[in-house]
Amino acid sequence: MLVLSLVLPFNGAAAADVDSAVRDTAARIDYGFYTKDLSLIDAARNAIPERSADPWTGYLRAYASYRAAQVSVALGREAGRLIDDCIVAAEEATEPKETRVEANVLVAACAVLAATAEPMRSVLHQRRFRRAAASVQALEPDNPRLLLVVFTARADLDAGTRPNPQSLLSAFAVRRDAFAFPDWGEAEALTAVGAEHLQVGDRRGARDFIEVALLTAPDYVEALILADSISDRVTQR
Secondary structure, three states: OHHHHHHHHHOOEEHHHOOHHHHHHHHHHHHHHHOOOHHHHHHHHHOOOOOOOOOHHHHHHHHHHHHHHHHHHHOOOOOHHHHHHHHHHHHHHOOOOOOHHHHHHHHHHHHHHHHHHOHHHHHHHHHHHHHHHHHHHHHOOOOHHHHHHHHHOOHHHOOOOOOOHHHHHHHHHHHHHOOEEOOOOHHHHHHHHHHHHHHOOOHHHHHHHHHHHHHHOOOOHHHHHHHHHHHHHHHHO
């Protein structure tokens, strides 16, 4: 209980304090992201009310655009409008104190996507990234989702000191134990760490991380692809 009391004030909201409709919408967005199904994300985004007293509604709009942009990029589709939508909605969501930290995480994340989509404007996007990241770090220096964004950012974005894999995964473990909302990112972090192990030839280490990622998100396409890749490499030996 001590960990819970220390973490919750700096990590969004306790799950019990977040409306069930907000949690359900976030879960549908997550599933669309894991399965690379843009139609599921769009359906969830279209169901978000334009006006709501719930401060997390604006955050959800930004989150849906972020996930849709990620999937679009992965599928080789145009994502500029979605990235712009994410940045605008996320910056608006930084106003309510309940969503300030996590909305700034989304601003930073979408700035990374924007830098990829518009390399000629990389300086502008880097400036936006740094401003949002600084806001998060001032309130919650070990925010796991910001650590994930930095860990997976383009090398030429100069996103700052890259966290080591252990500190990244430990940050997620602490927040998971706190039952806090939002809770996205852990499966991606595990998969990213697993992919790095695979790149250096450590198949056993890669498999261990990817198996845990699939326990967290069983339908995560990227993790499933890596798992198949490991199996193929073992079979070919």
